[in-house]
Amino acid sequence: MAFLGVVGAAPVEELQKRNTFTISQVESTKFVRNGPASIVKTFRKYGKAPPAALIMAAAASPNGTVSATPLDAYDTEYVSQIDVGGTTMNMVLDTGSADLWVFSSLQPSSQTSGHNIYKADSSKKVSGATWEIVYGDGSEASGAVYSDKVVVGGMTATSQAVEAATSVSSQLQVEKAIDGIFGLAFSSISSVEPNKVKTFFDNVKPSLAFPLFAVTLKYHAPGTYDFGFIDKSKYTGNITYVDVNTTQGAWEFTASGYAVGSGSTTTTNINAVIDTGATLLYLPTAVVKAYYAKVPKAQVSRTEGGYIFPCSTTLPDFTVIIGGSKQVVPGKYINYAPTKTDPTTCFGGIQKVGDIGVSIFGDIFLKSKYVIHEAGSGTPRLGFAQQVGV
Ligand SMILES: *[C@@H]1O[C@H](CO)[C@@H](O)[C@H](O)[C@H]1NC(C)=O
Ligand SMILES: *[C@@H]1O[C@H](CO)[C@@H](O)[C@H](O)[C@H]1NC(C)=O
Ligand SMILES: *[C@@H]1O[C@H](CO)[C@@H](O)[C@H](O)[C@H]1NC(C)=O
Numbered sequence: 001m002a003f004l005g006v007v008g009a010a011p012v013e014e015l016q017k018r019n020t021f022t023i024s025q026v027e028s029t030k031f032v033r034n035g036p037a038s039i040v041k042t043f044r045k046y047g048k049a050p051p052a053a054l055i056m057a058a059a060a061s062p063n064g065t066v067s068a069t070p071l072d073a074y075d076t077e078y079v080s081q082i083d084v085g086g087t088t089m090n091m092v093l094d095t096g097s098a099d100l101w102v103f104s105s106l107q108p109s110s111q112t113s114g115h116n117i118y119k120a121d122s123s124k125k126v127s128g129a130t131w132e133i134v135y136g137d138g139s140e141a142s143g144a145v146y147s148d149k150v151v152v153g154g155m156t157a158t159s160q161a162v163e164a165a166t167s168v169s170s171q172l173q174v175e176k177a178i179d180g181i182f183g184l185a186f187s188s189i190s191s192v193e194p195n196k197v198k199t200f201f202d203n204v205k206p207s208l209a210f211p212l213f214a215v216t217l218k219y220h221a222p223g224t225y226d227f228g229f230i231d232k233s234k235y236t237g238n239i240t241y242v243d244v245n246t247t248q249g250a251w252e253f254t255a256s257g258y259a260v261g262s263g264s265t266t267t268t269n270i271n272a273v274i275d276t277g278a279t280l281l282y283l284p285t286a287v288v289k290a291y292y293a294k295v296p297k298a299q300v301s302r303t304e305g306g307y308i309f310p311c312s313t314t315l316p317d318f319t320v321i322i323g324g325s326k327q328v329v330p331g332k333y334i335n336y337a338p339t340k341t342d343p344t345t346c347f348g349g350i351q352k353v354g355d356i357g358v359s360i361f362g363d364i365f366l367k368s369k370y371v372i373h374e375a376g377s378g379t380p381r382l383g384f385a386q387q388v389g390v
Contacts, residue, residue: 063208063228064153071177074337075363076279084162085148089116089179093225095251096275098189098199099133101141102180104164111168114176120164124148131163131192139171145192155204155227161197189249212374219333219367235370235385240325244380253382258287260294261316271358278362282353291350304339307348311338322384329368
């Protein structure tokens with residue numbers, strides 16, 4: 001959602017995405033879910049047999065699994081249900097930031113209408129601690145800090161720093177389906193002052209079977225975050241690991257090249273971060289140009305703020321070379337959504353990263369992958385594998 005330096009320089013569509021939810025859209029998709037068991041329920045609700053993988057995860061997780069459900073028809077954001085101090089909150093699990101903040105009883109009621117709120121109990125207040133976050137679209141939130149119990153997919157952190165909002169800007173207020181953000185980047189970029197606080201992952205890590213979490217965001221369907229274990233039923237082929245550069249507190253790594261469709265591989269270093277809170281896949285200009293050169297009638301639209309093409313276009317796959325392995329994003333996944341001005345024109349899921357200097361591998365990339373985030377005693381690393389059924 002907010003990758004540090006990205007603030008103030010996020011590409012236009014990322015800026016616009018916050019405004020794409022209307023209240024009615026949000027209300028109609030305000031799901032209430034809790035772990036694999038409820039994903040199974042969801043599949044039943046839609047008359048589909050639950051995938052065997054989910055049943056296995058529900059029955060056999062050595063640690064915890066929480067579902068991540070798309071908020072709209074375009075997977076603009078995914079929300080998960082988290083128990084924060086006894087209240088169930090709908091939160092975005094965000095590997096691009098490290099704060100766990102929630103709508104709270106400290107805000108004026110005019111700001112919290114339609115949201116679940118964390119009930120701030122003064123006996124749990126962390127004296128003198130404050131926080132403030134500004135996102136790429138200028139939206140912001142700030143407040144005080146409490147130490148409280150947080151439960152995610154059956155895993156509990158008893159003394160988790162909960163950043164309770166005292167004020168949240170209007171762009172965030174209108175997203176009724178999101179009651180807060182749950183940061184999964186490194187604790188070093190916590191915005192809490194004067195002392196940084198640990199993320200939920202850092203707090204529960206010592207008690208996890210393995211010091212990792214694995215993300216399975218899905219195309220137009222609920223996915224999962226697995227904590228403490230790798231679910232072999234969710235990926236196919238080998239897992240390829242690369243070291244993470246934690247200097248900026250992000251899940252940052254270097255890819256070594258790319259290919260468009262069945263074309264040959266171009267070798268070039270792509271410095272990138274994994275960011276579940278970002279909707280699209282943002283890449284260097286040369287890479288983006290090379291991709292859309294293979295998309296008939298693709299063009300840059302000033303009004304839309306990025307590459308567009310006729311919705312009927314068949315898009316080529318996009319392959320990123322990571323640790324020597326080919327990580328393929330199916331062309332279909334790169335059609336993000338019809339534009340608001342013309343429903344026959346679609347906005348691309350791959351866009352230029354611009355001046356940010358580091359590529360952002362958001363949901364468009366992640367939806368076809370099983371991505372392991374490991375932070376044990378050695379250098380943290382990311383593991384990539386192709387999702388089953390992609
Ligand atoms: C995770 O699983 C391990 C081994 O099964 C167990 O000892 C540990 O308590 C679990 N941790 C959490 C946070 O549930
Ligand atoms: C997985 O790795 C093994 C050992 O390195 C290799 O022999 C095999 O071909 C790989 N499989 C795939 C699907 O890439
Ligand atoms: C890690 O990232 C920092 C800042 O982004 C950069 O200066 C440094 O060279 C990187 N280190 C490695 C080993 O790539």
